[in-house]
Amino acid sequence: MTAGALQRAIRRGGQRAGTVERCGMCAGPVSPEHRHVWDEQDGELRCVCTPCSLLFEREAAGGGRYQLVPVDGRRLTGPAADELGVPVGLVFFVKQRDGRVFGHYPGPLGVAGSEIDTGAWRAVEARSPALAGLKPRVEAFLVWTGPPRGGGQQWVVPVDDCYRLVALIRQHWTGMSGGSAVWRAIAEYFDDLGRRHGRPSGKD
Incomplete structure (x- = not known):
C-alpha cells in the first residue's frame, strides 16, 4: 500500500x-x-x-x-524495529505483493511514506516468523517507540486499524508537536489494541 x-x-x-x-x-x-x-x-x-x-x-x-482484511492482531516482543532505520517513533510497515515494504508515518496532514531498505527488512524478517508471514496489503507491522510518552510497542495488525490511527491523529493534533490530547489519544488507541487483540505473543 x-x-x-x-x-x-x-x-x-x-x-x-x-x-x-x-x-x-x-x-x-x-x-x-x-x-x-x-x-x-x-x-x-x-x-x-x-x-x-x-x-x-x-x-x-x-x-x-x-x-x-483480517480481524486478528497480535503484539510482538521479538522484532528489532530500530534496525529498519526509521526516523520517527510512530510508524507502520506494509508489504507489497512484489516483496517491497513501505513505511508510513502518521501526522497531522495524513501520512508520509518511504520504501524500506530491502536488506534491512529481510534481516529483521529472518528473525521474526510473524513478519515473514505478514500478509501483503492487508496486514501491517505497527511500531510505537515514543517520544514523548514512550510506547515501546510492536504489533501485527489489520491494516484498517492503521487507517483508524491516522484519522485519530488528524482529529486530535494541535500546534507543532501535536499537543497532549493527541498523545493521550494514541495511548488509548494502543490500550484498545491490547483489549481487542490480547497479550504479547512471545518472541516472534
Missing part, C-alpha cells in the same frame, strides 16, 4: 462522516463494526457488509483483485 492510496482512503472516510455506510460490493448498509476488502485494481479499501465478507473468506472468491 502506497502513501497515496492511504491518503485517498482517509479523505473518503472524512467525506462519509455522518452518512450511512454502504457496502462497496452490493451497496447494502453496513454495521459500524463492518469489515473491509483491499481492492488491488483501484488501490483502496472497500467497506463490505457481513454477507459479502463471508463470501471473501474464501481466498479464491476475490479473483486476484479483492482480498479480505
